[in-house]
Amino acid sequence: xxxxxxxxxxxxxxxxxxxxxxxxxxxxxxxxxxxxxxxxxxxxxxxxxxxxxxxxxxxxxxxxxxxxxxxxxxxxxxxxxxxxxxxxxxxxxxxxxxxxxxxxxxxxxxxxxxxxxxxxxxxxxxxxxxxxxxxxxxxxxxxxxxxxxxxxxxxxxxxxxxxxxxxxxxxxxxxxxxxxxxxxxxxxxxxxxxxxxxxxxxxxxxxxxxxxxxxxxxxxxxxxxxxxxxxxxxxx
Amino acid sequence: xxxxxxxxxxxxxxxxxxxxxxxxxxxxxxxxxxxxxxxxxxxxxxxxxxxxxxxxxxxxxxxxxxxxxxxxxxxxxxxxxxxxxxxxxxxxxxxxxxxxxxxxxxxxxxxxxxxxxxxxxxxxxxxxxxxxxxxxxxxxxxxxxxxxxxxxxxxxxxxxxxxxxxxxxxxxxxxxxxxxxxxxxxxxxxxxxxxxxxxxxxxxxxxxxxxxxxxxxxxxxxxxxxxxxxxxxxxxxxxxxxxxxxxxxxxxxxxxxxxxxxxxxxxxxxxxxx
Numbered sequence: 001x002x003x004x005x006x007x008x009x010x011x012x013x014x015x016x017x018x019x020x021x022x023x024x025x026x027x028x029x030x031x032x033x034x035x036x037x038x039x040x041x042x043x044x045x046x047x048x049x050x051x052x053x054x055x056x057x058x059x060x061x062x063x064x065x066x067x068x069x070x071x072x073x074x075x076x077x078x079x080x081x082x083x084x085x086x087x088x089x090x091x092x093x094x095x096x097x098x099x100x101x102x103x104x105x106x107x108x109x110x111x112x113x114x115x116x117x118x119x120x121x122x123x124x125x126x127x128x129x130x131x132x133x134x135x136x137x138x139x140x141x142x143x144x145x146x147x148x149x150x151x152x153x154x155x156x157x158x159x160x161x162x163x164x165x166x167x168x169x170x171x172x173x174x175x176x177x178x179x180x181x182x183x184x185x186x187x188x189x190x191x192x193x194x195x196x197x198x199x200x201x202x203x204x205x206x207x208x209x210x211x212x213x214x215x216x217x218x219x220x221x222x223x224x225x226x227x228x229x230x231x232x233x234x235x236x
Numbered sequence: 237x238x239x240x241x242x243x244x245x246x247x248x249x250x251x252x253x254x255x256x257x258x259x260x261x262x263x264x265x266x267x268x269x270x271x272x273x274x275x276x277x278x279x280x281x282x283x284x285x286x287x288x289x290x291x292x293x294x295x296x297x298x299x300x301x302x303x304x305x306x307x308x309x310x311x312x313x314x315x316x317x318x319x320x321x322x323x324x325x326x327x328x329x330x331x332x333x334x335x336x337x338x339x340x341x342x343x344x345x346x347x348x349x350x351x352x353x354x355x356x357x358x359x360x361x362x363x364x365x366x367x368x369x370x371x372x373x374x375x376x377x378x379x380x381x382x383x384x385x386x387x388x389x390x391x392x393x394x395x396x397x398x399x400x401x402x403x404x405x406x407x408x409x410x411x412x413x414x415x416x417x418x419x420x421x422x423x424x425x426x427x428x429x430x431x432x433x434x435x436x437x438x439x440x441x442x443x444x445x446x447x448x449x450x451x452x453x454x455x456x457x458x459x460x461x462x463x464x465x466x467x468x469x470x471x472x473x474x475x476x477x478x479x480x481x482x483x484x485x486x487x488x489x490x491x492x493x494x495x496x497x498x499x500x501x502x503x504x505x506x507x508x509x510x
Contacts (some may be wrong), residue, residue, distance in 0.1 A: 019502060056494075085473045086282060086472075107441075107444060130322070217408065
């Protein structure tokens with residue numbers, strides 16, 4: 001039996017828009033699934049159905065109204081939905097990695113430092129972290145002349161590759177991917193498919209959103225249909 | 237380990253128990269006559285953690301900062317600090333001399349206006365060296381070397397070490413103030429709008445510098461700012477204040493991306509997109 005690294009049960013989320021007279025926007029309800037080591041699950045369903053919101057709740061970036069998200073973290077089972085901020089940060093440092101759709105560029109910080117940071121906050125020496133980042137940039141065909149520049153002025157595809165390097169540089173047991181291939185050409189999509197396959201072989205549990213059919217069919221072991229969790233039908 | 241195989245009670249909401257908080261603020265209140273400066277504020281700050289206090293002008297954030305940094309006596313409530321020997325001390329029950337020593341050595345305070353934190357008519361090197369002398373350094377050569385090293389760390393050229401800060405630009409003055417505070421390797425630094433009066437490009441440089449120093453030195457920081465972008469860039473956790481009270485608190489990116497309180501939603505939605 002494969003190891004389960006994350007279990008979401010009956011997670012529910014809505015937004016209350018106080019600037020719009022307190023209107024409640026249901027996002028998802030009854031979200032229940034699990035993630036297993038060595039496999040990649042894909043969140044399916046049309047745009048706006050709440051796929052990104054689910055990833056953000058798993059990462060602790062969005063709160064949950066109810067339900068549990070149990071994560072296996074350093075041998076403990078932690079409910080990230082109710083964990084205090086310090087614990088969420090520790091889980092992000094060691095257990096759950098995340099490749100966001102867009103890079104949040106910080107002025108003056110080079111692409112190399114952006115990608116190496118997750119290793120460096122875990123105490124890895126700068127030379128080793130930078131070497132690992134260079135290897136990933138090389139694999140992702142990011143032109144070498146960009147490596148020492150801040151990514152703010154990079155193209156969408158270049159920024160996305162910096163983001164992918166940043167997400168894949170660590171050996172987090174759980175990796176969340178929010179459309180990591182949306183701005184990439186075919187050759188670089190292949191690189192990402194290969195990176196995902198290697199993560200799986202290393203025993204990581206991945207959960208992603210992929211609109212690209214080829215990528216999805218190449219990486220998915222399991223499709224989780226988010227339409228089934230849509231809160232709008234019952235709650236609105 | 238499998239979640240389905242071992243079904244123990246989940247550990248939720250509990251921070252790792254291996255360390256104690258560095259600073260513990262309990263029910264802190266300061267009133268000015270009938271007016272509330274800040275009311276019933278409680279939080280813990282842990283070693284290496286950056287906490288942002290955000291809110292608009294008049295929300296009580298500076299009053300709170302002054303009360304927790306012993307610059308203003310609270311009306312009620314307590315502030316406990318874990319000293320280097322591990323003992324927890326109530327900072328308002330300390331002897332005045334002990335509190336002053338703490339402020340000069342283990343704490344730093346970065347003012348919005350560098351004029352409030354620097355001595356404008358002594359050299360940059362002396363501004364940095366002063367705190368070293370306060371902790372007992374007497375060797376001129378060592379003090380000067382350490383001061384020069386710190387100026388380099390905050391990107392001030394070595395040839396400016398003998399110049400007075402009144403000849404410096406705003407951004408340089410702010411960097412000098414930071415060096416002056418960090419030279420004694422404090423564990424806790426308070427900052428009041430550290431990027432306040434600076435041009436945007438100067439702000440970016442200072443923020444980048446602060447981020448690096450905080451990470452390298454493992455500093456705990458309480459930073460007051462009205463700028464949510466500064467809070468996002470620097471802080472792990474944030475507290476949103478309005479009319480002297482805490483409206484919302486939590487992980488910085490969660491408060492900014494999924495704000496719950498009406499006032500926080502108003503603040504977040506008021507940011508201009510560039």
